[in-house]
Amino acid sequence: MSAVLEISGLQKTYRSRKRVRRALDGFDMVVEAGQVHGFLGPNGSGKTTTLRTLLGLIKPNGGRMSILGQEVPRHLPEVAGQVGAIVESPQFFGNFTARDTLSLLADAGGVRPERVMAVLELVGLRDRAKERVKTYSLGMKQRLAVASALLKEPKLLILDEPANGLDPGGIREMRTLMRDLAESGMTVVLSSHILGEIQLICDSVTIISAGRRVAAGSVSSVLAQHASTTVKVRLEPGVDMYAATELLRAAGAQVTLERDHFTVGNASNPAQITRILAERQVYVTELTPVAVDLESVFLELTGTAPVDGQNRQVDQSAPVPAAGGWGQ
Numbered sequence: 001m002s003a004v005l006e007i008s009g010l011q012k013t014y015r016s017r018k019r020v021r022r023a024l025d026g027f028d029m030v031v032e033a034g035q036v037h038g039f040l041g042p043n044g045s046g047k048t049t050t051l052r053t054l055l056g057l058i059k060p061n062g063g064r065m066s067i068l069g070q071e072v073p074r075h076l077p078e079v080a081g082q083v084g085a086i087v088e089s090p091q092f093f094g095n096f097t098a099r100d101t102l103s104l105l106a107d108a109g110g111v112r113p114e115r116v117m118a119v120l121e122l123v124g125l126r127d128r129a130k131e132r133v134k135t136y137s138l139g140m141k142q143r144l145a146v147a148s149a150l151l152k153e154p155k156l157l158i159l160d161e162p163a164n165g166l167d168p169g170g171i172r173e174m175r176t177l178m179r180d181l182a183e184s185g186m187t188v189v190l191s192s193h194i195l196g197e198i199q200l201i202c203d204s205v206t207i208i209s210a211g212r213r214v215a216a217g218s219v220s221s222v223l224a225q226h227a228s229t230t231v232k233v234r235l236e237p238g239v240d241m242y243a244a245t246e247l248l249r250a251a252g253a254q255v256t257l258e259r260d261h262f263t264v265g266n267a268s269n270p271a272q273i274t275r276i277l278a279e280r281q282v283y284v285t286e287l288t289p290v291a292v293d294l295e296s297v298f299l300e301l302t303g304t305a306p307v308d309g310q311n312r313q314v315d316q317s318a319p320v321p322a323a324g325g326w327g328q
């Protein structure tokens with residue numbers, strides 16, 4: 001496999017009169033050909049900055065980038081024709097039909113006029129192509145945006161938050177479309193701050209937090225590196241569950257109480273739980289590992305899981321928590 005996209009040590013600092021904000025702090029990313037690659041990170045972690053820098057819309061303060069083997073931004077003119085991107089949500093003229101909108105773009109970009117109906121078909125807008133854009137739903141406008149990015153038959157398609165504002169049905173359609181495009185040989189990079197549906201379509205992911213890569217690779221390898229250390233514990237009926245969890249907390253366990261059970265988040269050695277409780281004649285009736293999914297890895301790595309007693313702030317990236325368990 002060859003890398004379609006490579007970024008290493010990317011730095012970007014925004015300066016205004018009031019403050020200096022380091023948006024990218026030595027960010028790395030590699031995307032192999034023919035993949036659907038998820039670029040995941042919380043709000044404010046640097047995804048849009050990365051994509052805008054890659055496309056030559058803003059200047060980095062350091063680092064190297066290449067697209068299809070060509071160093072950018074220096075060689076951007078050579079590869080631009082092979083890259084389709086939607087980074088800022090495009091504004092379309094509402095009184096135009098989708099077909100007219102794309103015809104205009106095709107004309108301006110020297111694209112064969114037959115491509116217009118072909119891309120409308122591809123994104124599922126063929127039957128609505130002669131309606132004005134202002135009558136479109138948000139999902140349809142998103143699809144029109146994707147269609148516009150597909151006009152020049154790009155090898156690499158970059159979409160910033162394509163699932164934003166879509167309902168579950170719209171997200172599912174977007175997912176099918178991305179898979180179809182990847183199967184046709186295109187490489188697709190899509191950024192998102194929400195995981196749910198995204199993890200289902202990606203072959204590989206890069207997770208960014210506070211301007212740095214915190215995980216990367218195939219979805220299965222990222223999951224394997226973060227095998228769950230969370231276990232679910234149930235006690236004999238009638239036992240004072242609160243008192244039992246206080247014993248574990250005193251030993252350093254991260255306990256979350258539920259109605260009829262509790263979980264221990266950092267149980268890399270679950271035998272510790274049974275030992276501590278049995279010493280006080282409290283017996284465990286169930287102890288099960290909680291399966292790890294990409295969402296929990298994301299929350300752990302980016303520190304965006306809700307914290308008791310704190311409202312989550314937008315544009316806040318907490319430091320990456322240190323690895324390790326307790327009682328070892």
Ligand SMILES: Nc1ncnc2c1ncn2[C@@H]1O[C@H](COP(=O)(O)OP(=O)(O)O)[C@@H](O)[C@H]1O
Nearest residue numbers: 014021023041042043044045046047048049050
């Ligand atoms: N034009 C700008 N001027 C100053 N700060 C900016 C600008 N654009 C983005 N930022 C800041 O850079 C950080 C990364 O933003 P962004 O790349 O938009 O993150 P994401 O797309 O992951 O939500 C944030 O702290 C954001 O506030």
Ligand SMILES: [Mg+2]
Nearest residue numbers: 047048049160
């Ligand atoms: Mg963004």
